[in-house]
Amino acid sequence: MSDPMNVLAPEHRRLRIGDAWRDAASGATFAVEDPATGKTIAEVADADVVDGLAALDAASTAMAEWAATPPRKRSELLTATYRALTERSEEVARLITLEMGKPLAEARGEVAYGAEFFRWFAEEAVRVEGRYSIAPSGGYRILTVPKPVGPCVFVTPWNFPLAMGARKIAPALAAGCTTITKPAGQTPLTMLFLARIMEEVGVPPGVVNVVTTKRSGEVVSALLADGRTRKLSFTGSTEVGRVLLRQAADNVLRTSMELGGNAALIVCADADLDVALDGAMVAKMRNIGESCIAANRIYVEEPVREEFSARFAERMGALSMGHGLDDGVNVGALIDEASVTKIDELVADAVDRGARVLVGGERPDGPGHFYPPTVLVDVPDDARMLKAEIFGPVAPIISFTSDDEVMAKANDTEHGLAGYVFTRDLQRALRFAEGLDTGMLGINRGLISDPSAPFGGVKQSGIGKEGSHEGILEYLDLTYVAIDLPGPARCSGRPACAPAPPGRPTLPTPSRSRR
Structure with missing residues (x-):
């Protein structure tokens, strides 16, 4: 049995912040264990609030340029991520099994599922649309303009260490948002590997940041309290979700919550x-x-x-x-x-x-x-x-x-x-x-x-949807623009509006009795 840890070099077991892989500011680390043996398989950086805010600095700095990146370019980077995950699926699957415990066949299925979010949202990235319409009362026009929400904080669970991050990161990047992901302390290695893959395919620095920590409460709380954070997406228990919703309320953050089930x-x-x-x-x-x-x-x-x-x-x-x-x-x-x-x-x-x-x-x-x-x-x-x-x-x-x-x-x-x-x-x-x-x-x-279907619950199982077309809407704000344009819509006088020239055949007007 080959060692799955060979795919994740020691330098990639650090925090991914901006353009660098760095140690925690305090130098602290924590152990990741194989749940089938109880043995330590890796030591990773244990971030504190200073590190979390450094990640938010990087995401905020990168935000304007990433939002202005052409949708086709964002789409191509997501497609490249999909292909890289697919090509390296066996490496990723073995890493998932090692740190999470699921059978290898299940882990392979997760890689295929998680990769598909990048392919799906690569297609959605170029289909973000607003609308233009005549106001019912006339006299002006209604324009709606979708815009990326802003820097997003993601808190992901241990049970699907690749797929739950992919389900959040892919639509956020497609919409033009930058991200900070805090993976579960039991399974941080897979998310670090994903960050490495996205770096290799050319995702710009600061767009995908990963902060591993055993001090989740204090780090996430600090991120939610900072006014630069504009979106929280959490997958986990209803109990923790309630706490995060209360914290998100202080800055009126957009939230997506995928919580417990029965x-x-x-x-x-x-x-x-x-x-x-x-x-x-x-x-x-x-x-x-x-x-x-x-x-x-x-x-x-x-x-x-x-x-x-x-x-x-x-x-x-x-x-x-x-x-x-x-x-x-x-x-x-x-x-x-x-x-x-x-x-x-x-x-x-x-x-x-x-x-x-x-x-x-x-x-x-x-x-x-x-x-x-x-x-x-x-x-x-x-x-x-x-x-x-x-x-x-x-x-x-x-x-x-x-x-x-x-x-x-x-x-x-x-x-x-x-x-x-x-x-x-x-x-x-x-x-x-x-x-x-x-x-x-x-x-x-x-x-x-x-990935093509809306995933989410009702009652205390959550807020919002992940996946499908609805998934990208969670990362978009809508600006309504009222444009003054008095009078009814009329022909502009351009050639396309001109009557047909004499002798030119025209289509007959269909009879009302025709079907």
Whole structure:
């Protein structure tokens, strides 16, 4: 097994600020661990407030020139980033697995997904449009001019260390904004590698800054308190999101918040069970269940509950657990010991309240932060795991007998990020689509993430959308210009407005009866 750390030289484990890779002002560093072994794999710079503000200096200095860069040029740089990530996908994937723990096949999928944001927004960069129209009252014209918001601060999570940064950086650069990214302390290496790639393809200094730190609260707070910051985008827990929203309010920042989830996956009795099982495995076990859109609660209609539960448990029990870089591994390590302890406590709580374990449910001995794929049935409504975000390979199954019942249970949460429904009845599917309080819904499909689709939730799962055409709008302000131009619109007298010369054929006026 080759060493994935060979792709990230020691000089690229520093802060990326402006045109330089630099040590933290204090000289401090912190360790990054392999969650499958608990061993340190790298030391990276541990920034403080001085470093964070230096990054904001660089982003602010670069802002005017980057905003004035022709959209086609910005597009070409994003396309070059996409190509570089694609060409080096195996290196990036191995680095993701090493610092985050997911199996290598999952990491490869993340690289493809993350790279696609750069390709998508390279196409969007040249399609930012305003409009020109006649005011309804006449007498003047309405012009709308989209402009980049300004320097952006991004706080990204550890579960998708490339894709979550790409989903923010790509639209920001396409819109003409500069960026400061603070990656999660557990997984900073992938974002540093992305910054190196973007430097190599020619993204100008100061446009993409990366600040790694274990002192996230104080560094991010200082950035949000500085009037030069104009946008915050955060992906993480609802609890931290609430804190950041309060801080962002002081300077009335534009915000995009992709927060916690508690997705319900509903299997109706009329569903194709093979399709439902395939979809449930993807929705539950993608990224080892460490995903905000993971199926957190699985509701199965009573007539098929027993068969679905048995077949689902069989599939979960057949998965192979181990180091993500090893061949044949389906389930890698969880991110840290706290995650394993939380999941173990949620399973114990459900069992204490009457749930039965069909497979898994026993925490293995170390080393590494592992928990086996687990399926529980007869999970009562008061089990903590039905309210908490499990964020791991544990699937509680609950039966239901009517659509109204399951709809009420699915909506009984403060979250509203994603949901899944499996049914062959189109009308039933549409009733769920209209009745479920979610920002995203998969019908007969367990994978819904796509750079060309708007990703985001409702209720306390977030604000705004990422990806799709809507994603670039999050990084644009709109200036309305009223232009005085009295009188109705009329021909300017140019040749194009002149009547046809004598003898020149003209198109006949169609009869009203024609179709």
